[in-house]
Amino acid sequence: MSFPWAKHYQPTNPFMRWMDEKLPLPRFVYNAIGSGYPVPRNLNYWWNFGVLAGFCLVLQIITGVILAMHYAPNALVAFDSTEHIMRDVNWGWMMRYAHANGASAFFVVVYTHIFRGFLFSSYKAPREMIWLLGVVIFLLMMATAFMGYVLPWGQMSFWGAKVITGLFGAIPLVGEPLQVWLLGGFAPDNAALNRFFSLHFLLPFVIAGVVILHIWALHIPGSSNPTGVEVKTESDTVPFHPYYTAKDGFGLAVFLVIYAAFVFFMPNALGHPDNYIPANPLSTPAHIVPEWYFWPFYAILRAFTFDFFFIPAKLLGVLAMFAAILVWFFLPWLDTSPVRSARYRPLLRKFIWFGFVPCMAALFYLGGAPAEEPFVMFSQLAAAYYFAHFLIILPIVSMVEKTKPLPNSITEAVLSKHGDAPAAAE
């Protein structure tokens, strides 16, 4: 499960030796994130984001459990109980802002983490399982955040819930009964709010479980690295502790500065003002938009405006929106290139930075824009590129591309970067 040169846990303290015999938890930690886990020496800051994501999950669970002590999941009082948290509960405002902005921070971190995967083809063998579990985590996060946003029972909570559950209504035959079953009624009301609260409390712990599997799967091949060349000798690696605990610690501190600036100085910048109006089934907001982290997928959903023969446009949009995430499951098999890192894949690299990145930026913007022209036309263009990128460009480029020569080892790549002759490597 690890490299032969991995250090072994040798407790000297009698208590730790006793513990090691009875329940080898310290040994487990030592081998998982301690000195017993050798990691490539050349990881750059893109590799900080996994640990940050784990931090965000813990942060959401802690702030969430505290909010749940004061929140009341009942349609009559949910809105007021959130205001009670903001005004009367000691430090309640901080907990709520920490939780709401924590959700945004979590998505920023996870999107960066996923983008690292595209850039360094981290999804490729032997790491397919890590990637697949990651996509499952992302889907669970989306469900959790969606249900969390319903809880304060403001206008966007209510109408967002109505629009998103309405998507299931697009499914032929079973759609409408399914929607009624999901909501426990014909429109979001107390039944829906209660089940959303229950599931919103549960899912983060399911996510935590999948995260454990994700890291377990990671420890089998070990981390990839920016060159994409696998670890060969001991000189390619350093022990996780203290090297990466130090680097991750620095990354975490910088992350916290930015996060705290949002919580304390612009806590509502990422939210929508309409959610400070209590839910009102009789008054539809002018523009119904989900939270910013759903915008790319919302843009794809709304890009489909024409029926395709017998398939109604709405159903097509729903299928495309789910397909946009489901394609990620197939990346390990769509990309056949023997080379991982985009550093050595000049053509793919150009498509990522000049095609995919502007396309995602556009989708992020357009999902929050009103459903009017010319925004809809731009969403159609961007969504068309999105599918073409993963399903057409990536398979073809990975077959035809002439890749650059790879370094022989991580050590060689590191030394040549520092200007030492590669021959100097031992």
Place this chain on the structure above:
Amino acid sequence: MVRLIGILVGLFFSGWLLVTLVVGFIAWASEPAVKTAEHEFHQHPKELSLASDGPFGHFDTQQLQRGYKVYKEVCSACHSLRHVAFRDLEQLGYSEAQVKAEAATWQVPGIDAVTGEANTRPGMPTDYFPKPFANDVAARAANNNAIPPDLSLMAKARHDGAAYVYSLLSGYQDQPAELLKEFPDAKTPDGLHYNPYFANLNLAMAPPLADGQVTFDDGAPNDLDAMSQDLAAFLVWTAEPTLAKRHQTGWPVVLFLIILSVLAYLAYRNVWRNEKH
């Protein structure tokens, strides 16, 4: 097989989107966009600067007291403030005794101690601000079929909340002649009032404030513009009484984290000093 199916699915989605795009573009380019009066005449809120702005923002309690007076004498006839209790007024710089006396000037719903029938009694510090109308039907009946919304969260519930409230209150005007020329059907209906800052230009609230309507004990200016600013400042406070505390807490936290980042960076450099990477 995966790649073949993938390419087909990709061609389907991308292809259909491009077809839709072309058809949509032709339709868009051939039909001129329909202009609406809202589109042409709606205005973004005016600039407003308050003591509570920015990361150092705090409350100007004198101004909040003036805003409270405007609320009490004018707006409270129609708008509730249901998330605010009289005890909260201590944060505006009133003493406990003053708050007690102030609360007693309001009538709140009560129960007759002998007959058990609903009545009203003078307010106590623990009471919340009372609602001006018994229910929504009564509110509509008195206000040309519109319900005056609760004001406690108004400054957070609109884009650019404080500036919006200020602009709305001081922005009533006659409907411009150009508007009627361009959109003859868009004449302000009877009972509504033209205001370019309101999303659909006409609202059911008559101009509630006028120059000199409220007089302030501190002798501060009481023209329409000044009172609208005071009221906007007051609503920033009602929307988030913890705002100043949030800013005060934020600075030590952020400074601590910056120092922590510097130390963490030095520790990182130190740990890695002998390892090339």
